[in-house]
Amino acid sequence: MNRLATIFLIISVALLVGMGMVMLASTSYWVSGIEQPHFLVNKQVRVLALALVGCFVIAFSKPEWMRRTAPYVFVLGVILLCLCYVPHIGVRVNGANRWVHFPGLPQFQASEIGKITTLLGLAAWFAGRSAEIRTFWKGFALPGLILAVPTILILFEKDMDTAMALGLTGFLVFACIGVRLRYLLPIIPCAMFMLYVMVQRDPTRMERIDAWLKLELNLKEYQDVNRQQWRSLLAFGNGGVEGRGLGNGIEKHGYLPEAHTDFIFPVIGEELGLYCTLGIVLCYICFGIAGFIIAMNAPEIFTRTLATGLTLLILIPAFINIAVTVGLFPNAGLPLPFISYGGTNLMFSLWSVALLFAINRVSLKYEAIEVPDMIPTPVPMKL
Numbered sequence: 001m002n003r004l005a006t007i008f009l010i011i012s013v014a015l016l017v018g019m020g021m022v023m024l025a026s027t028s029y030w031v032s033g034i035e036q037p038h039f040l041v042n043k044q045v046r047v048l049a050l051a052l053v054g055c056f057v058i059a060f061s062k063p064e065w066m067r068r069t070a071p072y073v074f075v076l077g078v079i080l081l082c083l084c085y086v087p088h089i090g091v092r093v094n095g096a097n098r099w100v101h102f103p104g105l106p107q108f109q110a111s112e113i114g115k116i117t118t119l120l121g122l123a124a125w126f127a128g129r130s131a132e133i134r135t136f137w138k139g140f141a142l143p144g145l146i147l148a149v150p151t152i153l154i155l156f157e158k159d160m161d162t163a164m165a166l167g168l169t170g171f172l173v174f175a176c177i178g179v180r181l182r183y184l185l186p187i188i189p190c191a192m193f194m195l196y197v198m199v200q201r202d203p204t205r206m207e208r209i210d211a212w213l214k215l216e217l218n219l220k221e222y223q224d225v226n227r228q229q230w231r232s233l234l235a236f237g238n239g240g241v242e243g244r245g246l247g248n249g250i251e252k253h254g255y256l257p258e259a260h261t262d263f264i265f266p267v268i269g270e271e272l273g274l275y276c277t278l279g280i281v282l283c284y285i286c287f288g289i290a291g292f293i294i295a296m297n298a299p300e301i302f303t304r305t306l307a308t309g310l311t312l313l314i315l316i317p318a319f320i321n322i323a324v325t326v327g328l329f330p331n332a333g334l335p336l337p338f339i340s341y342g343g344t345n346l347m348f349s350l351w352s353v354a355l356l357f358a359i360n361r362v363s364l365k366y367e368a369i370e371v372p373d374m375i376p377t378p379v380p381m382k383l
Helices: 002-027 039-059 063-083 110-128 137-155 160-177 187-200 203-213 227-239 264-296 301-325 343-368
Strands: 090-093 096-100
Touching: 002 039, 002 264, 002 343, 039 343, 063 110, 063 137, 063 301, 063 343, 096 110, 110 137, 110 160, 110 301, 110 343, 137 160, 160 187, 160 301, 187 203, 227 264, 227 301, 264 301, 264 343, 301 343
Parallel strands: none
Antiparallel strands: 090 096
16 A cells, blocks of 8 residues: 555656646746746756755655654744844745745745644654643644744735645644544634634735625726636636647736746646646645555654645645636635746655655555564474
């Protein structure tokens, strides 16, 4: 079963990354301009090469080493999130403090690092207190604080979508490892109420939701707000079942904003058709199956918690991104993992896969250990 998970993981991720590179080559020409038509593609390829080197190192690392260093890595992730608010280090883009820039290093998004370090911190906490998971303080309240600190820091960066994805991932991890439901269930109405209050106080969010509720009407007063989702639906309609052909899409010519990042999925539907978009959904399903198989067969609670969280960390943004582009959810700012343009997201998504490989490698060793026969072999009696 673990070997099957490895096959599913390799094939699904390879297909998604390959599709991302092909579609980035198709869409980035209209972003980079005629002078440098392949600038974004070349940049993404360099990030991919660096990420694969890191994947090789991480895939052959030992979970015991990860567990020992997890508390320090968690603190490092929190520090990086705090640096988003520091002048001359944190970079403000479109009113959001999501980026960090150090002299001599490329600019990166700290929340992508913070998501993985948060899961490492949670996994290390539960691994050291496996007998107290069903208690209130050490099984719910204190690990909830570990989850809440980076989630709140990401939230106040004005990155509500990433904070929601991380919070939902943490909630599901708590449920999967056995935290009592009587502690978890009250969080749902509380979180919904807090989300309602925050959206009510944010005029931009309210406009997006109002425009989404009237998306099919395409009213004039909402055309600027719901332009992305409206043009996204037009792209799917233009592509139909078989698509217009690779490179022949219309919406990417400035009609559909962010066609190479958050809204790359509709461009795939327009150029390659329904079959290809369903194939991408199938790849994410195969990835989820592989990740949960690895989690279920993990030999200890640290690796089991980490594998569950890493799998959800990819699946939840993918589900939200696809739901937004087809009009099921209001507009959000989450990229499509492995496919959308973005060096930080691609790198840490691949490193998450490498961590799953490292966990699965240990599980395969346990699977290969033969259980000794407990029935002694009868010895023939000599007459």
